[in-house]
Amino acid sequence: MGYSDPSSSRDLLGNRTLFFIFICAFAVVTLLQQILYGRNYLKRYFEFYEGPLEYNSTKCLELRHDIIEVKVLSMVKQTELFDRWKNLQMLSKIYFMDTSGIFHINQEIFKMFPKDMPYHRSQFKKCAVVGNGGILKNSGCGREIDSADFVFRCNLPPISEKYLTDVGVKTDVVTVNPSIITERFHKLEKWRKPFYNVLQVYENASVLLPAFYNTRNTDVSIRVKYVLDDFESQQAVYYFHPQYLINVSRYWLGQGVRAKRISTGLILVTAALELCEEVHLFGFWAFPMNPSGIFITHHYYDNVKPRPGFHAMPSEIFNFLHMHSKGILRVHTGTCSCC
C-alpha cells in the first residue's frame, strides 16, 4: 500500500468537486433545454396545424381581411412599398435605416429611380414567397410555385435545372443582399460578367436591393444598376425606401419578432401581404428538423449556417405559423402534390 495524495480524501465536497458538479449540471440543463425546446417547437407547430385550413372559407377570409386591414395596412398606410418618389423629389437626402448617416441624392442617383411605384396594392391574386430553407429539398413544389401569379425570391438563390422540380423557375422579384455582392462578386469592383450572368438566370425579374439600409450597402447596390445598364439588360432595379424598412421592422417588433435585423424574407412577406390576395410561403423553415423529425440542410442548395444572433429566424417562423393558423397566409412545409 503506497502513500496516496493526502489531500485527495479531504476534498470530497470541496471547491474543485463542487465546481465540477456545477459544470455538469449546467451541461445537463442546457442539453435538456435543447431537447425540450426542439420538441416544443414541433408541438407548437402541430397545434397550429390542427387549425382550420380551408383557405377560402368565409370565416377565414374575414379574419385575414381584418388582420390585413387593421394591422398590416395601418403600417402600410404611412408608407408605400418600395420608394416614395413624390417625397424624394422634394427631399434631397434620405436617412439610412440604421441611422448611420445621411445620404445625399444627387442628380445621377435620382435618375436611377423609377418614376412611379412599380406595383400597387392587391394587384395579384396568388403570390408565392420562396425562402431558401432546406425544407424545399425534395419537396417537388416547383410547379406549384410556378403556378403563382407573382413569385418573390430571396438573396439570389440558384434556380438551375437541378432544383427545378423543387423550387420552380418563375421569378418576378429577386432580392440581392449587398453582403452577397461583397463576398461573391468582390463588390463588383473586378469582374462584373459573372454577376450579370447570375442575374440573367432570372430572366425578367426585377432586382430589389436594400441600398439605403446602411452606408456600407449603398455603393455596392448602386453599382448593380450600373452593371445592368452597361450590359443593356431589361431588368429593373428597385431600392427599398429606408423608411419602409423602419416601419416594417417596427411593426413586426410589435408582433413579437425580436431581432437585430429582420430578414429579407419577412420584408418580402410583408410586401406580399400588401400586393396579393393569397400569400403562399415556401421554404420558410429555420430548424434543423422538418415537422416529421427528419434532419434537413439549412438551405436547399447548401448547408452554410448564418451568423448567430443576427436574425431571429425561429421567432419569424413562429410568427408565420401563427398567421398560418389564423388563415392569413399559408406556410408550405410538406411536399406539394397539387397541379
Place this chain on the structure above:
Amino acid sequence: MPERGPAPRRRCGRRMAGLAWKWPRTRLPVGASALGVFVLCWLYIFPVYRLPDEKEIVQGVLLQQGKAWRRNHTAVALFRKLLEECCDPAQLFAMTKLNSPMGKNLWFDGEFLYSVTIDNATYSLFPQATPFQLPLKKCSVVGNGGILKKSGCGKQIDQADFVMRCNLPPLSSEYSKDVGSKTQLVTANPSIIQKRFQNLLWSRKAFVDSVKVYNHSYIYMPAFSMKTGTGPSLRVYYTLKDFGAKQAVLFANPNFLRDIGKFWKSKGIHAKRLSTGLFLVSAALGLCEEVTIYGFWPFSVDLHGKFISHHYYDNVLPDSGFHAMPEEFLQLWFLHKSGVLRMQLEPCEDPLIQSSA
C-alpha cells in the same frame, strides 16, 4: 527678471551694429568667404550645366531643317544593342507568364520600397509571352503634341506596320487626317482612368465605348508602377474582358520601366519620372527596325514661331516638375541627328495642298 532680460541684449546689439561696418562678425574665416565668392564668380562665368531654353532649341532645330535625314543603320544597331543590354525590351516589355512567374515579388518602380507578390488571380491575367511578331518592321510612335494639328501626317502614320500612341488620345474623324486612325498599341495612364472614368467603379460603358476607336489594339498599362494604379489597371482588364471587347490589355513590367529610367538617367535626364512617350520610344527602338516619331514637341511655338496648343486635341498644360520634357526632347533630337530614329516636325503635306484637296 524676465522683464529686465531683453534690455542689456539690446544695448549690446547697438554696440555690435556700431562695430559691424568696421569688422563684420562672421564665423567663417575671411579666406573661406573669399573662396566662396570666387567659386560663385567662376560658376557665373563658366556655368556647369544649363538647359537651353525654348528659343535656343527651336533655333537648333531650324538649323538642321535643310539637311536631308538618312537612317544610319550602324547607329540603329548600336543603339538597339545598348537597349538590349540594359533592358531587354523583347522579353521584358510587358508582364508575361514567362518573365513573371507566380510568387515573384514585384517591386514598384514609382514607389519607394513597395512590392506585391504575383498571386494566382493576377498571374492568370498575363499573356504567355510578348504577343508581337518580333522584330517589328516599321513603327510610328505618335505623341500628342500640338504640332500635329493641321500637319496632315495621318496617311504617313498609317503606312507603318505598327502604330503606338500615348495616353488614350482622341482619334475621331476630325483628327484622323492629322494623326491617322490605325493603332496597334496605346498606353493608358491609371490617372486618366481615374479622372475620366471614375476608376471604373460605376458605369463602365463609357470607357468601353471610348476605346472602340482603337480597334484590335493592345492597351498598355503601367499597373505596377504606382500603388494607386494597380486597381484601375486591373479593372480595365476586367472591364474589357467582361464586355468581350476587341482590345487586349498588356501590363507594363516595372523592371523594364525602371531599367529604361536608369538608362536615360545615365544619359542625363533629370526628372522624377520619364514621360510615357519616352518609354514608348525606347521600347519601339528595341522592338522595331525603323522608328518614326510624330508629335513629340513640348514647346509652345512651332518651327515658324507660331503659337500652338499643348496637345493636338486640347491645351491642358501638365503639372510642372514631374516630367522633364525639354530634356527628353533634346535626347530624342540627338537620336534624330545621329540617324537612329526619324522625328517628324514639319507638316507632312503642304497645308495649301491640303486645303485645295
